[in-house]
Amino acid sequence: MANAFHVDAAVAAHRFGLGEATLAAPGSDPQGWLLAQIGPADAPRGDALLTTPQALALLQAEAEKRRQARNPPPGMTAEQLLGGHYREVTIADARSRLLSAATTQRPFAERLHLFWANHFTVSLAKGSVRGLVGAFERDAIRPNIAGSFEQLLVAATTHPAMLRYLDNVLSAGPHSRVVARAARRAQQMQEGPRLTGLNENLAREILELHTLGVNGGYAQADVTSFAAVLTGWRVAALASGSGQPFDPAWHEPGRKTVLGKTYPEGPEALRQVLHDLAHHPSTARFLATKLARHFVADDPPPALVERLAATFTHSEGQLSEVYRELVRHPSAWDPAPVKLKTPEEFVVSSARLLGLPERAFERHDGAGIIALGQRLHAAPSPAGWPDRAEEWLGPEAVWKRVEWSARVADRVGRALDARALASASLGPRLSDTSRRQIERAADGPQALALLLMAPEFQRR
Structure with missing residues (x-):
């Protein structure tokens, strides 16, 4: 019965x-199935998930523990006092991300959430955001994936996790009040606040990675001026007793010029700069290229990129309109599966194929994804995880997929009919070669391992 579905059903389900597990979900109207999913991402599944204020409270508690660690209580070492402070939170966040993706009835919306979470990377690879990454995705990304890009950009930029990850909490205007006070204290040989001067990390990454792109037309002077605009935007728990994310004492006074336009002093300038960046032609092209690369091909069709960029511009950055154009564009439905799944996508799609129970996601290593080369919530840089096949196709990486597939198949392969499952899940996308290999397998585990490693399943 599965082969009765058109190949478009398989493209919708997997790309x-x-x-x-079955193409009955997209059925006879794959485009309609996808279009109906456009909207905010679903609330995440999982227990013990922290809101952003709760995560900030955890940070405050950790800071207090660090102070106590200098003189730990009798019978307790500093390591014991600090050990595992974020462990339960990070495990809960990783489990929630996997469980939400593996069980959602709106997989297109969930994939869009994963795309934007990678675009606006906040990574556990930097210790300053421990405990905040999951809250960032839940509060800044999930609710905003189908509104305006400007709304998503503002939410991601001003979230405490981003402000900490890219060091904006340490950025002080050279002529700010807090720097002036520090200078006076230094003259008096008194200890002042720990300042590092103007930090350009957040400004540079917003321009290069989040909006215009590396060739988007900005210069170093724009980075420096934008960094000055961003001064004062700090984590609420660390602001100077104000309880607000903007602390004027750290803000660089005076007007600033970014990309040829002058902006006023004060917190309102950031929203104005982000508005202009969100509506810049370079942003439209950069985002259109990334979306087309993620969903269609490592080197996406130029006509598709142009169409998505035009839709972005004409709709004033309404992401839902861009998604609709993507789904409706003929080049997005090329039946050849060319995009390689990342380790996370491979594990999630395997879980959906096999109907793995929730307990499969209770392991502390993210269901074995670390062994495949990708640690959840821990991209190696602000650029996020790569989205091209060549980055994931090394011999060792492929062998790790073979080993993972064999282990999973050995556990569940005897209880499943991999031959029927291959036909139901991949339908007309399953090649004759892969079908014959699965049919000729010696037993159930070998058949399932062959299905999981089939090119039609490894790629999307």
Whole structure:
């Protein structure tokens, strides 16, 4: 029965979605199935998930523990006092991310959430955001994936996790009040606040990675001026007793010029700069290219990129309109599966294919994804995880996928009919070669391992 579905059903399930055990979900109207999913991402599944204020409270508690660690209580070492402070939170966040993706009934929306979470990377690779990454995705990304890009950009930029990850909490205007006070204290040989001067990290990454792109037309002077605009935007728990994310004492006074336009002093300038960046032609092209690369091909069709960029511009950055154009564009439905799944996508699609129970995601290593080369919530840089096949196709990486597939198949392969599952999940996308290999397998585990490693399943 599965082969009765058109190949478009398989494209919808695996390229736009996260994989399905049966093509009955997209059915005879794959485009309609995808279009109906456009909207904010679903609330995440999982227990013990922290809101952003709760995560900030955890940070404050950790800071207090560090102070106590200098003189730990009798019978307790500093390591014991600090050990595992974020462990339960990070495990809960990783489990929630996997469980939400593996069980959602709106896989297209969930894939879009994963795309934007990677675009606006906040990574556990930097210790300053421990405990905040999951809250960032839940509060800044999930609710905003289908509104205006400007709304998403503001939410991501001003979230405490981003402000900490890219060091804006340490950025002080050279002529700010807090720097002036520090200078006076230094003259008096008194200890002052720990300042590092103007920090350009957040400004540079917003321009290079989040909006215009590396060739988007900005210069170093724009980075420096934008960094000055961003001064004062700090984590609420660390602001100077104000309880607000903007602390004027750290802000660089005076007007600033970014990309040829002058902005006023004060917190309102950031929203104005982000508005202009969100509506810049370079942003439209940069985002259109990334979306087309993620969903269609490592080197996406130029006509598709142009169409998505034009839709972004004409709709004033309404992401839902861009997604609709993506789904409706003929080049997005080329039946050849060319995009390689990342380790996380591979594990999630396997879980959806096999109907793995929730306990499969209770392991502390993210269901074995670390062994495949990708640690959840821990991209190696602000650029996020790579989205081209060549980055994931080394011999060792492929062998790790073989080993993972064999282990999973050995556990569940005897209880499943991999031959029927291959036909139901991949439908007309399953090649004759892969079908014959699965049919000729010696037993159930070998058949399932062959299905998981089939090119039609490894790629989307």
